Amino acid sequence: MTRNDLAIRPIDGREELDLFCRLPYLLNDELADDLATGRRRPERMWVALRGDLPARAAWWSRAGSETPLILDVLDIDDAAADPDTRDVAVRLLDTATAATLAGGSRPPGYSRFVPPDWREHSATRRAVEDRMTVLERTGARFFVERLRLEWRPDPPVPEPTGRLAFRPAADAGELVALMTSAMDGTLDAHGRDDLTRMSAREAAAKHYEGELARYPSPRDWWRIATLPGGEPVGFVLPAHNGYHAIIAYIAVLPAHRGNGYIDDLLAEGTRALAGQDVPRVRASTDLGNVPMANAFRRAGYVNFGREINMTWS
Secondary structure, eight states, X not given: OOGGGOEEEEOOSGGGHHHHTTSOOGGGGGHHHHHXXXXXXXXXXXXXXXXXXXXXXXXXXXXXXXXXXXXXXXXXXXXXXXXXXXXXXXXXXXXHHHHHSOTTOOXXXXXXXXXXXXXXXXXXXXXXXHHHHHHHHTTEEEEEEEEEEEEOSSSOOOOOOSSOEEEXXXXXXXXXXXXXXXXXXXXXXXXXXXXXXXOHHHHHHHXXXXXXXXXXXXXXXXXXXXXXXXXXXXXXXXXXXXXXXXXXXXXXXXXXXXXXXXXXXXXXHHHHHHTTTOSOEEEEEETTOHHHHHHHHHTTOEEEEEEEEEEEO
């Protein structure tokens, strides 16, 4: 077949999900439910067809949202003998982006789940880097690599040390104020990027309203940690994101860092979710946030994967 035989289009509907899933990726098992709940739409799931399926792309959004939130599927046929597969993926992504996003709007970020040792195996590394190359050719740049972490009921959660007391947040205003304080000295790449474009208060409100307040799980799971006299030390926000129980946000306030309170906070958040009989608790942190990664390791969380984030300026 020639270059002119290439067809680029969105899938027609759920009946073409098998076609879309001809290329493997760990999110394939979630796509049917995502379509049923409105987190995905057929018009945001694109394929390149040339007799086979050399490339595909899809965006995820919250149910009912008119705006795609993240590009989390971009695949090429890694076994294809055709040398222009990456060129096909670039054409696919350019075409799909122009049709899916509002004209002139900044594309949402890109997320790719990869194995924890992806650099150590030539085939896996080539597959990850091929996708990154495709994205770079459309104007994206590397943003951050994150650790994906998981706790399971064995080992058990440590008992409370008694150093801190825990209570619910009084209201959204209190939590946003604490989040604002925690932005000082943050090691989180997304938080640091927000601070280049807005105030700490605006960044905290954006995070709260755009993500935390949208989780379907009860807010009374959230915990504010205090010293015996009532002074806040930090907070941990256990939640459920519709897929897994997660530690959505955890922070120690600047004046109390260096005292090991992160371990108490993480144990309390994990305990809250373990009490819901969940099979696992998931979390993530930037590869460069070594103190937070070490805290998860001490708490029994295992690094089962990584996540590559890229962004368009």
